[in-house]
Structure formats: structure tokens, C-alpha cells
Amino acid sequence: MTELADPFVPVPYRVGRVRRETHDITTLELAPVTGERPDYQPGQFNMLYVFGIGEVAISVSGDPAASGSYVHTVRDVGVVSGAIARLGAGATLGLRGPYGTPWPVEAAEGNDVVFVAGGLGLAPLRPAIYHVLARREQYGRVVILYGTRSPSDILFRHEVERWRRRLDLEVLVTVDRADADWRGDVGVVPRLIARAGFDPHSSVGMVCGPEVMMRFTANALSAAGVGSERIYLSMERNMKCAIGLCGHCQFGPDFVCKDGPVMRYDRIADIMTVREI
Amino acid sequence: MEGLERIVLAHAFFAGFEEELGPVVSGCARNHRFNPGQYLAHEGDPANEFFLIRHGKVALEILPPGQTPIVFSTEGEGDIVGTSWLVPPYRWRFDARAVELTRAIGIDARCLRDKCEADPRLGYEMMKRIVPIIVGRLDDTRMQILDVYGKGRK
Amino acid sequence: MTEVDPPMGKQAILSLDGLRTLIEALARLGYQVLGPTVRDGAIVYDEVARLADLPTGWTDQQDAGRYRLERRSDNALFGYAVGPQSWRRFLQQPVQRMWQAQRTADGFTVVAAEDVTPKFAFLGVRACEIHAIAIQDKVFVQGPYIDTDYQRRRRDNFIVAVNCGQAGGTCFCVSTNTGPKVDAGYDLALTELIDGNGHRFLIETGSAAGARLLSELPHDAAASEDLAAAAAVVARTAGSMGRKLDTDGLKQLLQSNPTHPRWDDVADRCLACANCTMVCPTCFCTTVEDHTDLTGQTAERVRRWDSCFTADYSYIHGGSVRPETKSRYRQWITHKLASWIDQFGTSGCVGCGRCMTWCPVGIDITVEAAAIRATSTLPQEADHGGA
Numbered sequence: 001m002t003e004l005a006d007p008f009v010p011v012p013y014r015v016g017r018v019r020r021e022t023h024d025i026t027t028l029e030l031a032p033v034t035g036e037r038p039d040y041q042p043g044q045f046n047m048l049y050v051f052g053i054g055e056v057a058i059s060v061s062g063d064p065a066a067s068g069s070y071v072h073t074v075r076d077v078g079v080v081s082g083a084i085a086r087l088g089a090g091a092t093l094g095l096r097g098p099y100g101t102p103w104p105v106e107a108a109e110g111n112d113v114v115f116v117a118g119g120l121g122l123a124p125l126r127p128a129i130y131h132v133l134a135r136r137e138q139y140g141r142v143v144i145l146y147g148t149r150s151p152s153d154i155l156f157r158h159e160v161e162r163w164r165r166r167l168d169l170e171v172l173v174t175v176d177r178a179d180a181d182w183r184g185d186v187g188v189v190p191r192l193i194a195r196a197g198f199d200p201h202s203s204v205g206m207v208c209g210p211e212v213m214m215r216f217t218a219n220a221l222s223a224a225g226v227g228s229e230r231i232y233l234s235m236e237r238n239m240k241c242a243i244g245l246c247g248h249c250q251f252g253p254d255f256v257c258k259d260g261p262v263m264r265y266d267r268i269a270d271i272m273t274v275r276e277i
Numbered sequence: 278m279e280g281l282e283r284i285v286l287a288h289a290f291f292a293g294f295e296e297e298l299g300p301v302v303s304g305c306a307r308n309h310r311f312n313p314g315q316y317l318a319h320e321g322d323p324a325n326e327f328f329l330i331r332h333g334k335v336a337l338e339i340l341p342p343g344q345t346p347i348v349f350s351t352e353g354e355g356d357i358v359g360t361s362w363l364v365p366p367y368r369w370r371f372d373a374r375a376v377e378l379t380r381a382i383g384i385d386a387r388c389l390r391d392k393c394e395a396d397p398r399l400g401y402e403m404m405k406r407i408v409p410i411i412v413g414r415l416d417d418t419r420m421q422i423l424d425v426y427g428k429g430r431k
Numbered sequence: 432m433t434e435v436d437p438p439m440g441k442q443a444i445l446s447l448d449g450l451r452t453l454i455e456a457l458a459r460l461g462y463q464v465l466g467p468t469v470r471d472g473a474i475v476y477d478e479v480a481r482l483a484d485l486p487t488g489w490t491d492q493q494d495a496g497r498y499r500l501e502r503r504s505d506n507a508l509f510g511y512a513v514g515p516q517s518w519r520r521f522l523q524q525p526v527q528r529m530w531q532a533q534r535t536a537d538g539f540t541v542v543a544a545e546d547v548t549p550k551f552a553f554l555g556v557r558a559c560e561i562h563a564i565a566i567q568d569k570v571f572v573q574g575p576y577i578d579t580d581y582q583r584r585r586r587d588n589f590i591v592a593v594n595c596g597q598a599g600g601t602c603f604c605v606s607t608n609t610g611p612k613v614d615a616g617y618d619l620a621l622t623e624l625i626d627g628n629g630h631r632f633l634i635e636t637g638s639a640a641g642a643r644l645l646s647e648l649p650h651d652a653a654a655s656e657d658l659a660a661a662a663a664v665v666a667r668t669a670g671s672m673g674r675k676l677d678t679d680g681l682k683q684l685l686q687s688n689p690t691h692p693r694w695d696d697v698a699d700r701c702l703a704c705a706n707c708t709m710v711c712p713t714c715f716c717t718t719v720e721d722h723t724d725l726t727g728q729t730a731e732r733v734r735r736w737d738s739c740f741t742a743d744y745s746y747i748h749g750g751s752v753r754p755e756t757k758s759r760y761r762q763w764i765t766h767k768l769a770s771w772i773d774q775f776g777t778s779g780c781v782g783c784g785r786c787m788t789w790c791p792v793g794i795d796i797t798v799e800a801a802a803i804r805a806t807s808t809l810p811q812e813a814d815h816g817g818a
Binding site for chain 2: 182
């Protein structure tokens with residue numbers, strides 16, 4: 001598709017495969033009704049429109065190298081996301097994008113990489129994980145730390161288990177609480193940092209999850225010796241236009257839609273602790 | 278005894294511990310092995326020992342009546358299990374169950390408390406190591422209470 | 432008589448009748464001529480066709496939370512400062528239909544809205560307003576994404592600027608370096624002169640289009656007296672600003688005082704009514720609404736002006752990031768005077784004073800900035816409860 005679409009006007013996409021991940025999280029594959037899916041980078045997002053209901057910003061959760069469809073993992077937390085999560089194959093969605101500043105997967109080459117995901121945060125990180133795994137020899141040690149509420153909330157569980165079996169990846173999973181039949185770790189995700197094997201002075205940290213979890217995690221990575229300029233978070237704010245023209249997503253002086261969502265921790269560390277900024 | 282002392286001092290908890298205090302502490306220590314499913318302690322038991330986990334995994338859990346036990350934390354290699362021995366009435370406040378085959382050093386609480394009373398320097402060295410662990414667990418617990426992966430209030 | 436004049440900087444004298452001809456010429460050229468007119472006790476911008484449409488003989492008394500029109504003792508056409516509206520309402524539509532979606536057998540199609548865009552001529556644009564338009568240009572047409580509707584409405588604008596004959600009670604364009612003299616961004620500029628030599632305008636060209644139009648209007652040469660009189664008008668206006676804003680280090684000051692106790696003070700007064708954002712010539716926030724018709728077959732998206740003072744503005748799943756008036760006021764003033772510089776290279780404030788005049792409780796942006804400056808060097812004390 002060579003013509004530049006009007007960034008305000010959604011393009012129709014068709015829902016392909018739908019997969020229920022957990023009780024309230026669904027993954028959908030979306031292919032354009034006409035033309036090709038644009039290229040995108042890990043960490044970018046699309047604005048997904050449900051006819052007559054509204055639009056919401058959702059990160060792409062698929063493999064940027066796989067052509068054809070966008071993959072989006074959506075949690076039912078509101079009117080629009082709930083409507084998206086309940087769509088079936090063949091339904092039509094409107095889509096605008098891709099937008100946003102991506103994960104620094106290229107800048108991280110030559111370094112150890114520590115992915116820290118909390119809950120649904122694994123979805124926006126997954127494209128970066130795919131990118132790194134596809135170029136595994138360009139990176140040092142690669143660590144994936146994942147925390148979520150309980151064992152039944154583990155996202156992409158089969159995939160996480162596959163990653164865990166690889167010899168060139170360290171994967172640690174923890175949950176906030178569990179039943180006695182859970183044989184894995186129980187505790188918060190920052191606790192996994194001390195156990196993981198990476199060189200803090202030449203690591204890049206990519207963190208995604210609820211903002212409180214990212215704050216605790218960024219602190220823990222800093223305490224472990226990773227410089228703030230080497231830690232990246234994926235931020236979230238109210239979005240309407242997604243192209244820096246409506247003002248809603250401002251976070252201090254930054255627009256989360258274009259200066260983010262991936263933002264370097266040294267830039268935002270101070271402002272993150274200001275109430276209601 | 279020397280072998281045990283070496284094992285005790287090798288544990289992450291005693292990193293930087295003064296060598297001459299080694300025999301004092303290991304004098305209260307003994308080796309343990311727990312099979313999967315075996316309990317290190319039950320809620321309400323006298324907290325006679327605390328454990329340095331050498332390897333394996335221990336689940337800390339509470340059983341609300343009418344429900345299945347809820348695991349709120351797991352401790353592994355390099356961690357400790359048990360802080361109730363520091364605070365009267367010295368009783369375990371939860372169950373501690375080995376999830377995997379677990380080897381641990383048990384340190385006799387009464388023995389160590391008496392020695393700390395007698396030697397404040399030993400007592401302070403123990404405090405310096407225990408307090409950060411407790412503070413860290415408090416922070417972790419607060420994060421767990423926030424239920425950050427839940428849907429949020431309002 | 433019509434030599435080849437330089438497009439910029441030619442000066443001449445235009446009579447009242449000449450001004451009438453100017454308006455008619457613009458209309459003949461196909462422009463929708465918009466200018467100041469009196470309505471509902473205020474001077475607003477609307478279509479003007481004749482001199483009589485202009486607020487002849489009116490002036491305004493403005494102060495924080497106060498706006499009154501009063502009769503002048505002379506018949507000046509532009510003897511007032513700015514009213515509640517700015518040219519923004521023509522360039523960024525308050526309500527804009529963006530597109531329509533139509534259900535089909537296997538999904539839906541989307542059709543962008545086609546608006547007929549008029550060609551605008553703005554009559555009576557003040558220096559602060561020219562700067563405000565330039566500021567909005569930076570936001571809407573000079574970023575990575577272009578607001579095509581603004582771009583269309585902005586294209587082919589004909590700007591007849593006016594050098595203010597008097598400063599308003601809440602004006603501080605001298606502090607923000609945005610007036611009172613217009614220096615660029617116009618096609619023609621007028622300075623109204625009423626003295627012993629009559630009621631006339633010094634007219635200056637600012638573009639080739641302006642020069643072309645002037646050459647079709649009856650005009651006289653400008654004498655040195657006229658130039659001196661015009662300069663005196665500008666100097667008098669510059670010397671009688673209603674307010675002052677100390678902009679020295681203001682960005683750093685605001686961005687490093689997010690927990691200053693003054694924010695609690697303002698929050699006690701601010702009603703979060705959003706008036707300031709509605710009258711501000713540079714505010715640009717919008718929201719979107721998605722509607723369907725009763726059959727559910729047709730949907731549309733409408734974009735309209737929004738304000739960071741609304742409760743929902745910062746809503747993310749579960750609640751608003753800024754539920755308190757305090758944080759919303761802080762967001763607005765910090766954005767306007769500080770973050771704007773990070774985002775667009777200049778302050779977002781042009782010193783027009785509208786936010787003060789139209790604030791129902793008279794919050795004064797210059798007073799708030801000064802209050803924070805006055806006490807920000809004190810060591811931060813613990814919050815006295817609240818938030």
C-alpha cells in the first residue's frame with residue numbers, strides 16, 4: 001500500500017483466527033480487507049474501532065516478521081475492549097496505525113536483554129521477544145521474567161513453556177498467589193531480578209505491565225545496577241487521536257502516542273512518582 | 278561440625294559474616310532434608326527453628342477454613358524461611374511446605390536468641406541481615422495487596 | 432500610478448472609505464470576510480460586510496473575571512482589545528464530522544467527510560492572535576501528522592492585521608514577546624489613527640497578495656507625521672499593558688514544582704469550568720464521539736473541542752489519572768507555559784489575557800506564576816494533608 005492513508009480515518013480489517021487466552025483476554029488476527037498490512041515495529045500499537053461503539057489503543061502482540069495479519073491481544077476492561085474481545089472470525093474492525101515509539105531492539109544488540117512482563121504486559125513485549133529470538137546471536141544473555149496474578153492468568157502459557165525449554169533463554173515465572181498444586185514461584189516479579197543471570201552494566205531492560213508493577217520493577221533493576229538510561233517502559237495514557245493532535249495522552253511534556261509508548265526510564269523516573277501528573 | 282559451619286557460612290544469608298562468629302551460629306545449626314509435600318512448619322507451632330534454604334523451593338501458605346490453601350510466597354535457594362522466632366510469642370503464623378526436594382539448615386531459635394542476648398555484636402549482625410529481608414518482603418506484600426494485575430477500583 | 436511596489440513594507444494611508452473598499456474587494460475575491468462585531472454584550476468574530484458591522488465607538492473594560500463593553504468618546508473601529516473568541520474557531524472547527532461508516536453485507540465501509548472549505552479573510556487580527564495562529568500551525572501542520580482539515584481551512588487565508596490602539600486590562604503581550612506590534616504573518620496591517628489629521632489608517636503590506644490588493648484600493652502616501660503617529664500608538668499600547676508575566680526561567684520553575692502548595696490554593700478557587708481553555712487561542716485539545724443512527728446501519732465520528740479540565744480527559748481503565756481540580760489546573764498552566772516549549776519550541780501563551788478575563792473566579796495566570804516563583808526557593812515542607 002503506497003498511498004498514505006488519512007491518519008484520522010480507520011481502514012477496515014477482517015478478524016481471522018480468534019483465541020481465548022484466559023477468562024478475559026482474547027487474541028485476534030486482523031487482516032486488511034483490501035491491500036497489505038503495513039510494516040510495524042515491536043512496541044507499536046493500533047487504534048482499533050468497533051462499528052458505532054468506539055476506538056481503543058491496543059499494542060500489537062504478534063511477530064513483526066510474519067506478514068499478512070496484525071495480531072492483537074485484548075483484555076475486556078471496558079466498553080470498546082469488551083466488544084473487541086467478543087468478536088468472532090469474519091467480523092470487521094476499523095484500524096488506524098501503526099503508531100508509537102518502539103522497543104529498542106536494534107540498539108540493544110550486543111547487550112544482555114532482560115524482558116520483564118507483568119500480566120497483560122507480556123503481549124506488547126512479545127513482538128520484541130520474537131525479534132530478539134530471530135536474531136539470537138546478536139544478543140548476549142536473554143532473560144524473560146514474567147509475573148501475573150495466578151497460574152490461571154498466565155498469558156501465552158504454552159509459548160512461555162516453550163521458551164523456558166530453550167537452552168539459550170532464561171525464563172522465570174512467578175504469580176502473586178496460587179493454590180497448593182502450583183509448583184512454581186509465588187511472589188512479586190521484581191524478586192525474580194536478583195535470581196536472573198545478566199550483566200547489569202551491559203543489559204537493556206524492557207519492562208511492560210501495570211504502571212505500579214513497572215515502577216517497582218524499574219526500581220529493582222536500578223538497584224541491581226542497570227542504569228536508568230538502559231531501562232525502557234511501555235507507558236499508557238488516554239488516547240483519542242494517537243497522532244499527537246488531541247492532547248489527551250500527555251504525560252508531563254511527552255505525548256505517549258508519539259514520544260511513547262516505549263519510553264526510557266531516565267526521562268520519566270521523576271515524573272512517574274508525581275501524583276496525578 | 279566444621280563441615281556444617283562451612284555450609285552455614287556459605288549460605289547467602291551469612292555473606293560477609295565474621296568468621297569467628299561462625300562456630301557460635303553453627304553451634305545452633307543442623308541439617309535438614311524435606312521431601313516434596315513435607316512441611317517445615319505448621320501455623321501455630323512453636324517457632325523453634327528458622328531455615329536457610331540451600332536448594333529447593335518452599336511454599337508459604339495459609340489455609341482459610343472451607344477453602345484450599347493459598348500460597349502467598351515461595352522461597353528458594355539463598356532465601357530464609359521463618360521470622361516468627363524473633364517476635365514473642367514465637368509461633369509460626371503460616372504453614373511452610375516443601376514444593377520440591379529441599380535441603381535446608383535449621384538454626385535453633387532459642388539457642389540463637391540466648392547467644393544474641395549474651396553477645397550484642399552477634400545480635401546486631403543478625404539484625405542487619407534479617408531486617409532488609411523483612412522490609413523487602415513487606416514491599417513485596419504491599420505490591421501483592423495492590424493486585425496490580427486486577428482490573429482496578431473505581 | 433501603479434508602479435511595481437515591493438510586496439513587503441510598503442506603507443500608505445487608507446481612509447475609512449478605503450477600508451470599506453477593502454472589505455468589498457475581499458468579498459469580490461471570494462473570501463468569507465470575518466471580523467469583529469458586537470453581539471450579546473461582547474465583541475465576537477463573525478461575517479462582516481459593511482463598516483457598520485464593525486464595533487465603531489466601542490471599547491472594552493477587562494480585568495480578571497470581568498468584561499464590559501463601554502462607549503468610547505470617539506468613533507474608533509478597533510478601539511478595544513480581544514473578546515472571548517479567537518480565530519481558532521474558524522481554523523479548528525469546534526465540531527467537525529470526520530467520517531461516516533456504513534454497514535455492508537460482510538462488514539462496513541468508511542467514507543471520509545467532505546467539507547466545503549470557505550476561503551477566509553480575517554479582518555482585525557491582533558499581534559497576539561497572529562502568534563497564536565503560528566503556534567497552532569506548528570501543532571497542526573508542522574508535526575509528523577497533519578491535521579488536514581485545519582490545513583485546508585488555513586490555506587489561502589487573507590490576514591488583515593491591526594496594531595492595537597490600546598492595551599486591555601488583562602493584556603501582557605509585551606511580556607510574552609508577541610505584540611503589540613505585528614511583525615510578520617499578515618497580508619496587510621492597519622494602525623488606526625484619530626487625530627488632527629483625521630480618522631484614517633496607516634496600512635502596511637506584508638505579502639505579495641497584500642500588495643496586490645492595496646494597489647486596487649484608493650490610498651494616499653504616508654507622511655512622516657503619519658508614521659510617527661502610528662509609532663506613538665504602538666508605544667502607548669506597549670507601555671500600558673494590564674499585566675506582566677516574568678518569563679525568565681519560567682519553564683524550569685513550573686516543571687520543578689509539581690508539589691508546590693500554591694496548587695492547593697488555586698484548586699480551592701478553580702471550578703474546572705474549562706472557560707480558559709475555550710477562550711484560549713492556542714489550546715488545541717479535542718475529543719471524539721462515535722454515534723450510530725437509530726437503525727444502527729450508519730455510524731459516524733465527530734471531533735470536537737475538549738478541555739484538560741474535564742473529569743474524563745485523562746481517563747484510563749478504571750479512572751482518571753487527574754481526578755482532582757488541583758492536578759488539572761497544574762497540567763493546564765504547566766503545559767501552556769512550560770511543556771509547550773519542549774513540545775513545540777515556544778511558549779503556548781501569547782499574553783492575550785482571555786483566560787483571566789473569562790475565568791468566573793478571576794484566576795490570573797500571571798499572579799499564579801509569580802506566586803510559585805516567590806516561594807519556590809523555600810525548602811519543601813510536608814503536604815498539609817489532602818490529596
